[in-house]
Amino acid sequence: MIEMVRGLLSSLWPRFWGVNAETTPYQTFVNYRRLWLTTILVLATASVAPLIVLSVLHDRLTKESVRVERELRTVRLASNARRSVAHFLEERLDALDFTVREFRQDWISEPQQLDSVLEHLKLGFGGFSDLGVVDAGGVQVAYSGPYDLAGRDYGRHEWFERCLAKGTFISDVFEGFRGVPHIVIAVRSSPEQGPVRVLRATLDTERLIAALETVKLAAHDDVFLVNRAGVIQSSSVLFGEVLQKAAIDVPAYSPRTQAHSIRDPQGEAALLGYAFIDTKYGETPFLLLLVRREAEMMESLLGVGVASALFLTLSILGIILIVVLTSTYMINQLYSADRAKGQTMLGLEEAGRLASLGRLAAGVAHEINNPLAVINEEAGYMRDVLTLKEAGGEPDLGAGTPSTEFKEHLDSILECVERCGLITRQLLSFARQVDVSSEPVRVARVAAEILNFFRKEAGYRNIEVRLDAPEEGLEIVSDRGKLQQVLFNLLNNAFQAMTKDGAVTVSVGSTGDGMVRIAVSDTGCGIPAAHLGKIFEPFFTTKGRGAGTGLGLSITYGLVRKLKGRISVESQVGVGTTVTILLPTRVAETSTHESAVGR
Amino acid sequence: MGDESNRSILIVDDERRFTAALAKRLELRGFSCCMAFDGLSALAFLEKRPFDAVLLDLRLPDVHGMQVLSRALAARPGLRVIIMTAHGDERDRRVCLRLGARAFLRKPVALADLLALLEGDAGGGG
Numbered sequence: 001m002i003e004m005v006r007g008l009l010s011s012l013w014p015r016f017w018g019v020n021a022e023t024t025p026y027q028t029f030v031n032y033r034r035l036w037l038t039t040i041l042v043l044a045t046a047s048v049a050p051l052i053v054l055s056v057l058h059d060r061l062t063k064e065s066v067r068v069e070r071e072l073r074t075v076r077l078a079s080n081a082r083r084s085v086a087h088f089l090e091e092r093l094d095a096l097d098f099t100v101r102e103f104r105q106d107w108i109s110e111p112q113q114l115d116s117v118l119e120h121l122k123l124g125f126g127g128f129s130d131l132g133v134v135d136a137g138g139v140q141v142a143y144s145g146p147y148d149l150a151g152r153d154y155g156r157h158e159w160f161e162r163c164l165a166k167g168t169f170i171s172d173v174f175e176g177f178r179g180v181p182h183i184v185i186a187v188r189s190s191p192e193q194g195p196v197r198v199l200r201a202t203l204d205t206e207r208l209i210a211a212l213e214t215v216k217l218a219a220h221d222d223v224f225l226v227n228r229a230g231v232i233q234s235s236s237v238l239f240g241e242v243l244q245k246a247a248i249d250v251p252a253y254s255p256r257t258q259a260h261s262i263r264d265p266q267g268e269a270a271l272l273g274y275a276f277i278d279t280k281y282g283e284t285p286f287l288l289l290l291v292r293r294e295a296e297m298m299e300s301l302l303g304v305g306v307a308s309a310l311f312l313t314l315s316i317l318g319i320i321l322i323v324v325l326t327s328t329y330m331i332n333q334l335y336s337a338d339r340a341k342g343q344t345m346l347g348l349e350e351a352g353r354l355a356s357l358g359r360l361a362a363g364v365a366h367e368i369n370n371p372l373a374v375i376n377e378e379a380g381y382m383r384d385v386l387t388l389k390e391a392g393g394e395p396d397l398g399a400g401t402p403s404t405e406f407k408e409h410l411d412s413i414l415e416c417v418e419r420c421g422l423i424t425r426q427l428l429s430f431a432r433q434v435d436v437s438s439e440p441v442r443v444a445r446v447a448a449e450i451l452n453f454f455r456k457e458a459g460y461r462n463i464e465v466r467l468d469a470p471e472e473g474l475e476i477v478s479d480r481g482k483l484q485q486v487l488f489n490l491l492n493n494a495f496q497a498m499t500k501d502g503a504v505t506v507s508v509g510s511t512g513d514g515m516v517r518i519a520v521s522d523t524g525c526g527i528p529a530a531h532l533g534k535i536f537e538p539f540f541t542t543k544g545r546g547a548g549t550g551l552g553l554s555i556t557y558g559l560v561r562k563l564k565g566r567i568s569v570e571s572q573v574g575v576g577t578t579v580t581i582l583l584p585t586r587v588a589e590t591s592t593h594e595s596a597v598g599r
Numbered sequence: 600m601g602d603e604s605n606r607s608i609l610i611v612d613d614e615r616r617f618t619a620a621l622a623k624r625l626e627l628r629g630f631s632c633c634m635a636f637d638g639l640s641a642l643a644f645l646e647k648r649p650f651d652a653v654l655l656d657l658r659l660p661d662v663h664g665m666q667v668l669s670r671a672l673a674a675r676p677g678l679r680v681i682i683m684t685a686h687g688d689e690r691d692r693r694v695c696l697r698l699g700a701r702a703f704l705r706k707p708v709a710l711a712d713l714l715a716l717l718e719g720d721a722g723g724g725g
Contacts, residue, residue, distance in 0.1 A: 369686075369706045370614055370706065372707045373683075373685060373706035374616045376706075377624060377707075378616065380620070380624055381623050381627075412616045412620075459660070460660070
């Protein structure tokens with residue numbers, strides 16, 4: 001298990017994280033970390049962003065549809081409640097209307113008859129507390145109920161006038177003599193039935209409230225009535241008791257049931273459904289209010305929200321995991337390939353060093369053969385003379401004695417030995433510096449030494465060799481062997497670019513900003529512009545098959561980079577080529593990467 | 600050793616010490632030698648005198664030895680030319696032999712080999 005986790009973690013984390021690629025030559029992508037991070041960032045953004053946008057859109061859409069659905073439901077509930085209340089009132093007004101039409105005034109004004117009618121109303125409809133008959137002058141001519149209200153004059157009362165005018169009347173809720181909320185309803189007889197009279201009844205509101213309660217869907221729904229001034233007509237859970245002023249703005253009249261968002265007295269978001277209660281007899285003073293708290297309605301949605309948030313989080317985590325795994329894998333592969341290429345190039349660099357040593361050795365062998373040939377002839381001649389003498393002959397030595405002539409020949413031999421010694425010393429100075437990584441090096445002197453290898457060749461091909469080094473003592477701390485190899489390769493290229501006649505110039509100078517500039521110019525064939533961009537690439541060659549490996553300049557490039565320098569080439573076909581190297585006067589101690597790369 | 604005393608040889612080499620010492624050694628063995636230190640004077644000698652053999656270096660300060668070789672053979676087909684060089688490689692050897700050189704010797708040369716080539720009626724290969 002632990003092994004599995006470790007394996008997963010190691011495939012998430014790139015191998016090159018701790019490697020400083022800057023010090024490793026021949027690598028194409030120097031900053032793998034940035035490449036890795038950029039890849040992950042781009043891929044993750046591209047895959048996660050649409051998911052997030054979709055989720056947000058979906059969430060909004062869901063909430064919006066839930067809101068609409070809730071509003072519709074609230075409206076429907078409020079509508080139902082409104083119908084219940086309207087029905088309750090209409091039923092009782094119908095009963096009074098029937099009574100006032102059906103019975104003659106004198107008959108109904110009899111106390112026994114009125115008691116009987118009230119008894120029937122109570123039994124048939126319920127909610128009636130008392131019943132009175134009022135004549136056209138406003139005097140209650142008959143009364144049945146718990147109080148003694150017979151003979152009371154309602155002539156100046158507003159309700160009476162409004163009932164006479166409109167035919168019916170419904171009062172606001174008021175607290176009667178027993179402290180119980182009541183409503184008064186009244187119905188006038190029609191004029192064609194003879195003298196006008198008004199039937200007046202008091203209703204207790206318990207039945208009305210019971211009718212409202214049936215509408216409630218949930219315990220926290222608050223259904224109640226207010227009048228048009230906002231006074232509570234049936235007790236409310238949230239807004240207070242009967243006859244208190246409700247802390248709510250009474251909406252403007254609308255014949256339809258409506259709903260909108262409000263804050264309840266506790267400051268919580270709630271949905272208010274409201275309906276003005278109208279009956280077939282006309283408007284009533286009542287509004288029905290239905291208040292439902294948002295939070296309580298949202299509870300069901302909360303579960304869905306948590307589930308989709310969880311799903312989203314898991315998806316994002318999954319995507320990021322896959323993106324990191326893929327990126328790490330791919331860039332690890334890239335890194336490995338690049339590293340392998342770097343290793344190969346290091347090997348080729350070594351091979352290149354050996355090859356240039358080999359070329360040098362061949363040149364030296366030829367160079368040594370000339371003095372050896374002289375020594376051979378000189379020594380052979382002296383031996384010939386001595387052999388002749390022993391045989392008794394007298395060789396013709398021309399002018400001079402044998403000893404003076406022998407001296408000349410011996411001098412010639414010694415001179416040739418000296419020449420051979422010089423050549424081998426040069427070769428040794430080239431080969432010697434392989435292991436030393438940095439030491440003070442006189443650039444002009446190294447350049448002169450390397451040029452010496454080419455002087456003879458230059459002489460035969462009538463190529464003028466110039467060393468332009470005004471600052472004789474210019475010194476850099478660098479790797480002498482690598483510098484020699486770089487110069488040897490560049491001069492070799494310069495000589496290969498020319499057949500006969502021309503000039504090779506090596507100029508050495510400081511640039512003034514801590515760098516040393518070494519330029520090798522020839523007057524050879526030049527490099528076409530199309531090739532200039534590729535000449536440092538490994539295996540790029542314009543020589544025929546088998547003539548060149550195409551490694552010379554790429555190895556030189558690698559060496560210059562190792563010396564922390566820069567190399568550039570200018571060339572014009574038919575005019576010549578100048579290769580310029582800029583080297584720092586001091587190379588930082590960076591021998592570590594060679595062991596890191598594993599040479 | 601004196602049997603072939605009438606043999607005349609032209610030695611062409613810019614290494615004067617070498618040329619002089621070799622000439623003396625060949626003269627001790629009965630040859631008559633002339634020396635030229637560059638290609639053009641060698642060709643001038645060849646126009647004036649009918650040498651029996653030419654010992655020719657390839658690297659000369661003015662013209663290349665192979666040019667001297669081809670021009671000399673053009674003027675005198677059948678001339679015995681022996682190449683003696685410190686620099687020649689296998690390719691040079693093949694080119695010279697194709698051009699008509701009798702032999703291709705690498706310096707330093709053992710005198711016995713050279714004498715064998717000069718005294719033999721038919722010059723051998725390299």
